[in-house]
Amino acid sequence: MLIRKLEKKDAAELKRCRLRALCESPDAFLVTHGEVSDTPLAALEAELVDDDICYVGAFVDGALAGFMRLVRFPRLARRHVAEVRSVHVSAAYRGQGMGAGLLHRLIELARQAGIRSLILAVLADNVAARRLYESCGFRLYGVEPCAVRKGDGYIDQALYALDLAAG
Numbered sequence: 056m057l058i059r060k061l062e063k064k065d066a067a068e069l070k071r072c073r074l075r076a077l078c079e080s081p082d083a084f085l086v087t088h089g090e091v092s093d094t095p096l097a098a099l100e101a102e103l104v105d106d107d108i109c110y111v112g113a114f115v116d117g118a119l120a121g122f123m124r125l126v127r128f129p130r131l132a133r134r135h136v137a138e139v140r141s142v143h144v145s146a147a148y149r150g151q152g153m154g155a156g157l158l159h160r161l162i163e164l165a166r167q168a169g170i171r172s173l174i175l176a177v178l179a180d181n182v183a184a185r186r187l188y189e190s191c192g193f194r195l196y197g198v199e200p201c202a203v204r205k206g207d208g209y210i211d212q213a214l215y216a217l218d219l220a221a222g
């Protein structure tokens with residue numbers, strides 16, 4: 056397994072992997088398959104060269120099998136904070152440390168960029184993702200009730216933070 060920062064040349068592979076993620080785990084994401092499918096490749100390429108956005112990917116035999124995205128807040132007063140988004144490991148590779156490997160690399164890159172704290176939101180019923188975040192040191196700091204509409208009901212979002220200044 057090779058874990059590295061994704062570049063502009065990875066856009067097509069990333070789009071394929073994101074679409075596969077939405078087929079495999081549609082309930083884990085707020086964005087829909089249709090929305091990603093309709094997004095032009097140029098938009099993804101623009102994200103991949105944006106200094107405030109960082110994707111890391113895990114490759115197996117040259118194919119992208121997992122990815123995560125870090126988005127730094129633009130306002131001066133918030134530039135020390137970045138949000139972890141778009142977390143996915145292909146079903147065939149789960150439970151083998153790929154998620155943790157990706158998150159450790161993202162944390163390392165955040166530190167290098169001078170970011171002080173990482174935040175993320177996860178559907179409260181997503182046990183695997185919550186375990187991943189907690190195993191990498193993220194702490195629960197709140198719950199947004201009824202944050203996401205699902206079918207006839209609502210699901211809470213668990214809010215996590217990692218203080219990179221703490222050591």
Ligand SMILES: CC(C)(COP(=O)(O)OP(=O)(O)OC[C@H]1O[C@@H](n2cnc3c(N)ncnc32)[C@H](O)[C@@H]1OP(=O)(O)O)[C@@H](O)C(=O)NCCC(=O)NCCS
Nearest residue numbers: 080083143144149150151152153154155183184186187190
């Ligand atoms: C969440 C996800 C990224 C985890 O990736 P992964 O490669 O399987 O995770 P890892 O193998 O690195 O495991 C990391 C930790 O999570 C735990 N974990 C992984 N899957 C688990 C599961 N199904 N149930 C309970 N714990 C689980 C592992 O035991 C490990 O904890 P430990 O270090 O205490 O042993 C993966 O399940 C996934 O892509 N899910 C669908 C998309 C998703 O939910 N994304 C998150 C949106 S916020």
